[in-house]
Amino acid sequence: MTRLEDLEWYRRYKQMFGAFKSGVEGDRFFRDYEYRGYKRVWSTWPMLEKKLGRKKPSEYQIVTYALSYWADPRSPTYIYDKGPFELGTEHITQKWYKHFRDNSPFIKPLFERGEWHDYEDPYKLTYWTYNSMADDNETFLDKIYEEIVNTKYDWNLSEEVLELYKNVYDPLRYVFHIMQMESMYLASMAPTSSITNVFIFMGMDHMRRVQRIAQRVKMLDIIYPSLGFGKEARKIFEESPLFQLTREVLEKMLATYDVGESLVAFNLAVKFVLDELTLQHLTQQFSKMGDEMIRHIHMSFYNDTLRHRHQAQESVQNANNSINIM
Amino acid sequence: MSYPGEFHKVLTLDDIYEGEAKLVEVNRYEILVVNINGEIKAYYARCAHALGLIEPNSFDGEEKIICPVHLWEYNARTGESINPEGSSLFPLDVKVEGNDIFVKVPSVPVSEFKVKWFGMYRQRGVINEFGVNS
Numbered sequence: 001m002t003r004l005e006d007l008e009w010y011r012r013y014k015q016m017f018g019a020f021k022s023g024v025e026g027d028r029f030f031r032d033y034e035y036r037g038y039k040r041v042w043s044t045w046p047m048l049e050k051k052l053g054r055k056k057p058s059e060y061q062i063v064t065y066a067l068s069y070w071a072d073p074r075s076p077t078y079i080y081d082k083g084p085f086e087l088g089t090e091h092i093t094q095k096w097y098k099h100f101r102d103n104s105p106f107i108k109p110l111f112e113r114g115e116w117h118d119y120e121d122p123y124k125l126t127y128w129t130y131n132s133m134a135d136d137n138e139t140f141l142d143k144i145y146e147e148i149v150n151t152k153y154d155w156n157l158s159e160e161v162l163e164l165y166k167n168v169y170d171p172l173r174y175v176f177h178i179m180q181m182e183s184m185y186l187a188s189m190a191p192t193s194s195i196t197n198v199f200i201f202m203g204m205d206h207m208r209r210v211q212r213i214a215q216r217v218k219m220l221d222i223i224y225p226s227l228g229f230g231k232e233a234r235k236i237f238e239e240s241p242l243f244q245l246t247r248e249v250l251e252k253m254l255a256t257y258d259v260g261e262s263l264v265a266f267n268l269a270v271k272f273v274l275d276e277l278t279l280q281h282l283t284q285q286f287s288k289m290g291d292e293m294i295r296h297i298h299m300s301f302y303n304d305t306l307r308h309r310h311q312a313q314e315s316v317q318n319a320n321n322s323i324n325i326m
Numbered sequence: 327m328s329y330p331g332e333f334h335k336v337l338t339l340d341d342i343y344e345g346e347a348k349l350v351e352v353n354r355y356e357i358l359v360v361n362i363n364g365e366i367k368a369y370y371a372r373c374a375h376a377l378g379l380i381e382p383n384s385f386d387g388e389e390k391i392i393c394p395v396h397l398w399e400y401n402a403r404t405g406e407s408i409n410p411e412g413s414s415l416f417p418l419d420v421k422v423e424g425n426d427i428f429v430k431v432p433s434v435p436v437s438e439f440k441v442k443w444f445g446m447y448r449q450r451g452v453i454n455e456f457g458v459n460s
Contacts, residue, residue: 055344056387 047117060124066117067193070102100189106260107191110322116191119318121198122310130201134208137300141212144296145219153293154223161289162220166229170217171237172278173210178250179274180206182266189259198311205304212297246274267312275305327417333428340425342366345387349380354436357418357429360385362402368429369405370416373398374444380415391415416443
């Protein structure tokens, strides 16, 4: 191979522009001409191949498998010259993740063996499939809301139902919004990307509830402007004795940074109970008072809940099985 | 299905992973080779409906081959059509020797092959229900 220095044009270039001022390394031409190997890039394909053997990975696996950062020297994310998370070596982010995720008692045993990656969402949801599904759900609810308007449904609601809407239903926005925040925290801290995805979609489902409750309350406000719908929700959530225990548990949960702990608290306790209370028991209460429409709306939310439970159950079972094998 | 033809080496087992399909061309025959859980199958890669070319990504990786032109669905193991029923892809004989995959390519010219094979459906009245076949 011809050496760069022997080339006529390069010699001239050197004379004219004084190349090599900062040594061979700093010379643009030299760098391009003498190929010195690719920088290794982060690809999950070799990992998938290790897992699957000679099998074409499914779309779900391609877009989901082992894509999250983890501060482990064996991780594919460590080979960047910038260290884990591409943030050097001493960044607060890395400390945070090490402390609250990597060393969390629930996460650690599997994390060290890289076994969290084995979790697969039973629904194999990708961004694409989740959105098409959510779109259908939204269409369903849109039609119901249209129906409520077209049939002047709200005109016939009894006074006690309106009270229930105002004092219980409206503040639920805060409850579901906190659930959304918690889902997103878990998404950002999950030990692997397949679990991250589950929580991202879960967060989106909770956001949808917040929006739909607000929409419903606004509809009532338009028809009953004198009742002050939507004005006092925050006050009720912060002060009504009905909500204080809920608020306490939710805020404690939000301040639980350890991932294993918050994962269990949220999925196996708080969310389970609150979903059951709000989407089942409260719905029955509304039904008793003569509001049947809300059952259909909550059925759509509860379908999401059933999926969330299934996913959470799978992830916890996955962890337990792996731990028991040890 | 017995038909006159000779075996050509088209791929090696390293070329085609489980759940993958590859399109190769031998003597103007487009051939779709699929790997279904380690089992190798080959079909003439033209849909019986409108002779649409079936592409590598028409195979869903498990059980179906879906023609990209009008979404006719075929069972990837047998070539029989699932939706609508009563039609079929033309299955080609496959032979795996060591690491090499051989496919028996018909020895008649493609134009003649198309008339013979796809004409069959016209007589049986499968195609006429769904429009004119070229």
